[in-house]
Amino acid sequence: MSPEVTAAIIAASVSVLTLIGTLAAQYFGRRATSRDTQKSFAEQHEQLDKTLAAQGEQLDRTLAEQRTRTLNERFVTAAGQLGDDKPPTVRLAGVYAMAGLADDWPENRQTCVDVLCGYLRMPYEPDPGQDAPEPERLSFRASREVRHTVIRVITAHLREDAAVSWQRLNLDFTGVVFDGGDFSNAQFSGGTVSLQFTEFSGEAVYFTGARFSGGTVDFSGARFSGRRVGFSNAQFSGGTVTFSFARFSGGEVDFEGAEFSGGTVTFGFAEFSGATVRFHDARFSGGTVNFTGAQFSGGRVYFAGAADWSVPPAFPWTGTLPPGVNLPEKGDQSRA
Numbered sequence: 001m002s003p004e005v006t007a008a009i010i011a012a013s014v015s016v017l018t019l020i021g022t023l024a025a026q027y028f029g030r031r032a033t034s035r036d037t038q039k040s041f042a043e044q045h046e047q048l049d050k051t052l053a054a055q056g057e058q059l060d061r062t063l064a065e066q067r068t069r070t071l072n073e074r075f076v077t078a079a080g081q082l083g084d085d086k087p088p089t090v091r092l093a094g095v096y097a098m099a100g101l102a103d104d105w106p107e108n109r110q111t112c113v114d115v116l117c118g119y120l121r122m123p124y125e126p127d128p129g130q131d132a133p134e135p136e137r138l139s140f141r142a143s144r145e146v147r148h149t150v151i152r153v154i155t156a157h158l159r160e161d162a163a164v165s166w167q168r169l170n171l172d173f174t175g176v177v178f179d180g181g182d183f184s185n186a187q188f189s190g191g192t193v194s195l196q197f198t199e200f201s202g203e204a205v206y207f208t209g210a211r212f213s214g215g216t217v218d219f220s221g222a223r224f225s226g227r228r229v230g231f232s233n234a235q236f237s238g239g240t241v242t243f244s245f246a247r248f249s250g251g252e253v254d255f256e257g258a259e260f261s262g263g264t265v266t267f268g269f270a271e272f273s274g275a276t277v278r279f280h281d282a283r284f285s286g287g288t289v290n291f292t293g294a295q296f297s298g299g300r301v302y303f304a305g306a307a308d309w310s311v312p313p314a315f316p317w318t319g320t321l322p323p324g325v326n327l328p329e330k331g332d333q334s335r336a
Contacts, residue, residue, distance in 0.1 A: 071108070074101050075098075079094070080094070082095070095153060110170065117171055118172075119146075119150055121175060124143060125143075147179075148180060151181040155186050158186035170194075171191065171192075173195050174195070175199075178205045180202055180204065183207045184206050185209045185210060185211075187210075187211050188215060193217045197220075197221040197223075199222070199225070201223070204227050205226070205229050206232075207230060208230050208233060209232070210234045212234065212236045212239055213263070215240075216239060217242075218241075221246060223249065224251060226250070227251050231253070232255070236258065236289075237259070237261050239264075241265045242268070243266065243270050244269055244270065245270060245271075246271070247270070253276070255278060256279070260283065261283065265288070265289045268291070268294065269295070270294045270295070272296045272297070272301055275299045277301045279301075281307045282308075283307045284312050284313060285308045285310050287311070290315075292314060294316055296325055298323075300326070302326045303327045305328065
């Protein structure tokens with residue numbers, strides 16, 4: 001091989017090696033650049049995530065603060081509408097506004113309900129009678145409509161089909177004068193419902209079909225002197241319902257068709273002095289019903305006609321029945 005050919009081959013080989021080296025350098029350079037780029041992108045993505053998270057948290061805090069501020073403003077407005085100095089139409093609007101706020105504000109639902117119960121506890125002028133001037137009678141009727149609306153709103157939230165349930169909340173009706181109202185089909189399944197020292201002295205009040213299945217419902221010291229209080233078809237299946245020291249002095253109290261199948265219902269030291277109390281078709285099939293210490297000095301208390309007497313109440317007498325008390329016949333007592 002001539003020197004010229006050898007030189008040409010060497011030169012070509014050098015060129016190829018140089019090209020390979022250049023390509024290799026470019027390849028590895030690109031890989032390094034790609035790694036740096038990917039690292040940079042990863043760092044930027046991480047930083048972006050942190051920035052977005054921080055902005056999201058700040059937005060959540062801002063929205064929560066705005067929501068709380070708005071709810072507090074609604075509370076102040078609704079509470080102001082319930083003032084005694086406001087016209088009945090404004091107070092009615094306040095009732096619905098407070099109820100709507102309770103539905104929207106779970107964290108302070110109890111507080112909103114407390115305000116509605118508090119409205120019922122406020123003193124008010126009784127029925128002036130038909131001989132009173134018409135403006136006075138109209139004012140009383142308008143005020144009574146506001147009070148009965150509060151009862152309707154609360155009861156609607158205690159029923160099984162309520163869109164927002166207020167069951168298991170505490171309801172404080174202590175000392176309320178009920179001159180009418182309807183708690184029919186309310187579900188008392190938790191919390192404490194205080195009806196201590198309430199007065200049922202006007203139009204009929206109904207607990208028809210109500211279910212007492214948990215918590216405590218307290219009628220201690222209540223006075224039944226009005227036209228009628230109805231517990232027809234009510235179910236007492238759990239919790240504690242007490243009528244201790246209640247006074248049944250007038251009108252009718254009807255437990256017709258009521259079911260006593262669980263829990264504790266007590267009439268301890270209650271006074272039956274003038275009312276008519278009926279337990280016709282009631283079912284005493286479980287739980288505890290007792291009249292320990294109860295006094296029967298007038299009126300009528302009918303247990304005759306009970307549909308189920310398999311777990312009868314505990315009575316304070318051992319021999320002769322007090323005047324006015326009527327128990328099932330022996331044949332009735334065997335019905336289950």
